[in-house]
Amino acid sequence: MSNYFCVNGKIVLAKNAKLQVTDLGLIRGYGIFDFLKVENGIPLFIEDHMIRFQNSAISMGLNMSYTVEELKFLVMKLIAKNEFKKGGMKIILTGGYSDNGYLPAKESNMVILLTDLKPPAKRNYSKGIKLMLHEHFRHTAVVKTTNYIEPIRLAGELKKAKAVDVLYYWDGKISESARSNFFIVKKDNTIVTPINHVLKGITRNRIMSLASEHYEVIEKDITFLDLKNATEAFLSSTTKGALPVVQIDDIKIGNGKPGKASLLINELLKKQGKKYKSNFMK
Ligand SMILES: Cc1ncc(COP(=O)(O)O)c(C=O)c1O
Incomplete structure (x- = not known):
């Protein structure tokens, strides 16, 4: 927990x-x-996250008057005020x-929070996890909305199925998990990630470019048969890596x-994160 948050550009006591x-x-x-990770007081890949944030605002017709540089300035100010080293x-x-309780107001409200961040258990990386298939697709999937109603509602079912998270499918095609993107490795050593009904995750983008030096990486539909024939599968997100x-x-x-x-990709992600941090200091 941090002592200060930022509300509409002003830093205030939490x-x-x-x-x-x-x-x-x-x-x-x-x-x-x-959402992004902070390490050594550095907001990792903040430019990518703020560009996506702006694009999400535009897609939803929300007024967002800050430039990426201004957003970055506010975030750095909040990190400094909290002497925040590590977290989310x-x-x-x-x-x-809203004037009529329905349509967005001329002025949006913007809040910046610094939070504790618990990485997934080490065991999940050494043993791998189970997912539960769920027929659903996120409307406006390319937008990072605050709506996580469907997976939160399913928490009880997940527990019963002893699954860590859901894997959405629609019309016989896999899309993504509740808070992560999805990848498979095929027998021919290509890596495939779904193209439709997905959030363009920052980690997904990083993986697609990093992995392309070692594998052929393709964005296309993944079917149930592809799951059965896959040699490997993994989720990706800011918190989870691969x-x-x-x-x-x-x-x-x-x-x-x-x-x-996934082992190699985690190494590549870590290396890229280190490089980002050392360049950020310059
Ligand atoms: C629906 C959904 N897909 C994918 C992701 C992964 O995105 P990122 O790699 O930017 O964390 C998230 C992250 O919260 C998400 O909510």
Whole structure:
């Protein structure tokens, strides 16, 4: 937890950080956000995250008057004020105080929070995880909205299925997980990630370019048959990096153990993160 948050450009004590209850984020669930990791006080890949944040705002018709540089300045100011070294940073933009309680206000509300961040258990990387298939697709999937109603509602079912998360499919095609993108490795050593109904994850983008030096990487539909024939599968996200998936419902992926692609990709991601941090200091 941090002592200070940022509300509409002003840094305030966390306990005094407030929005009114008429905010459209509360009454209609209308809002967007972005999330990044902070390490050594450096917001990792902040430019990519702030560009996506701006694009999300535009897609949702939300007024966002800050440039990427201004957003970066606010984030750095908040990190410095909190002397924040390690954790997560969440930037949220809501529909504001709507005139008619339905359409977004002229002025959106923007909040920046610094949060604790718990990485997935080490065991999940050494053993791999199980996912539960769920028929669903996210409307406006390319936008990082604050709407996570579907997977939160399914928390009980996940527990029963002993699965760590959901894997969405629609019309026989896999898209993504609740808070992660999805990849498979095929027998011919190509890496495939779904192209439709997905958030263009920052980690997904990084993986696609890093892995392309070692594998052919393709964006295309993934079917259930592709899952059955895959030699490897993994999720990707800012918090998880590349997290091996070894079972999906009753489908065993490959030999049921994490594979070498996710291992290599995690190394490449770490290396790129280190490079980003050392360049940031210059
Ligand atoms: C629906 C969804 N897909 C994918 C991701 C992964 O995105 P990123 O790599 O930018 O963290 C997230 C992250 O929260 C997400 O919510």
